[in-house]
Amino acid sequence: MSDDTIVAAHDKAAAGTPDTHAQYRILPLVLLFVFSGFIFYAGAYLGRYSGRFSGEIFDERQVPTSGQPVVAAIDPLVLGKRQYALACVTCHMPNGQGVPNLYPPLAGADWVTGSEERLIAIVVHGLKGPITVNGNVYSAAAMPAFGQVPGGGYNWSDERIAAVLTYIRQEWGNEAGPITAQQVAAVRTAHPDRKEWTEPELLALP
Numbered sequence: 001m002s003d004d005t006i007v008a009a010h011d012k013a014a015a016g017t018p019d020t021h022a023q024y025r026i027l028p029l030v031l032l033f034v035f036s037g038f039i040f041y042a043g044a045y046l047g048r049y050s051g052r053f054s055g056e057i058f059d060e061r062q063v064p065t066s067g068q069p070v071v072a073a074i075d076p077l078v079l080g081k082r083q084y085a086l087a088c089v090t091c092h093m094p095n096g097q098g099v100p101n102l103y104p105p106l107a108g109a110d111w112v113t114g115s116e117e118r119l120i121a122i123v124v125h126g127l128k129g130p131i132t133v134n135g136n137v138y139s140a141a142a143m144p145a146f147g148q149v150p151g152g153g154y155n156w157s158d159e160r161i162a163a164v165l166t167y168i169r170q171e172w173g174n175e176a177g178p179i180t181a182q183q184v185a186a187v188r189t190a191h192p193d194r195k196e197w198t199e200p201e202l203l204a205l206p
């Protein structure tokens with residue numbers, strides 16, 4: 001075999017089927033970069049937005065909102081009704097009628113729908129001694145102090161008292177306007193060392 005025939009044989013072989021497997025191919029490399037990019041993006045996304053999968057942050061049942069914080073203002077009547085059911089109902093009863101000869105009624109009582117200052121004073125500081133309500137005299141028990149006053153066991157905030165008073169002034173057929181926390185604060189601070197009121201003392205208030 002001469003050199004010529006060897007070269008010719010190689011030429012012939014090369015012109016036939018090219019060795020495609022030996023060639024450098026770009027597609028797998030492109031795919032590798034594309035998917036690496038996806039994985040990197042996903043990792044960065046989770047790092048940024050997953051909140052470390054904390055149960056306190058992540059809530060899959062969360063309803064999407066506009067992004068504005070929703071501050072639900074509690075309706076004083078709803079709050080007041082709840083306070084009444086918690087604290088006043090045991091004595092003044094669910095129907096506001098009280099208990100004959102023991103706990104006076106709130107329904108239809110002038111003390112509730114009349115002077116705001118007297119009403120606030122009664123609930124903030126308490127009340128003892130005989131008091132006439134709807135024509136009957138009550139003196140068997142005392143009305144506890146609910147306000148943030150020395151010796152007052154309940155220590156209710158002005159807002160809470162305002163809410164419950166607003167509630168009793170329009171429940172059971174009562175029709176009187178709302179009481180604000182500012183009004184409660186004013187009565188409370190005007191009589192700092194006040195113990196339970198008596199009826200004559202209340203009547204001296206406006």
Ligand code: HEC
Nearest residue numbers: 087088091104105106109111127128129138139141142143
């Ligand atoms: C432990 C029982 C008791 C609880 C609890 C109680 N009260 Fe009274 N309340 C009385 C008694 C007793 C009187 C009458 C006191 C007296 O005879 O001097 C009274 C009187 C009143 C009066 C004036 C008289 C009238 O009937 O209009 C108002 C107003 C009143 N209470 C509101 C409330 C509110 C509001 C609450 C809840 C925040 C409350 N009370 C919780 C026992 C209670």
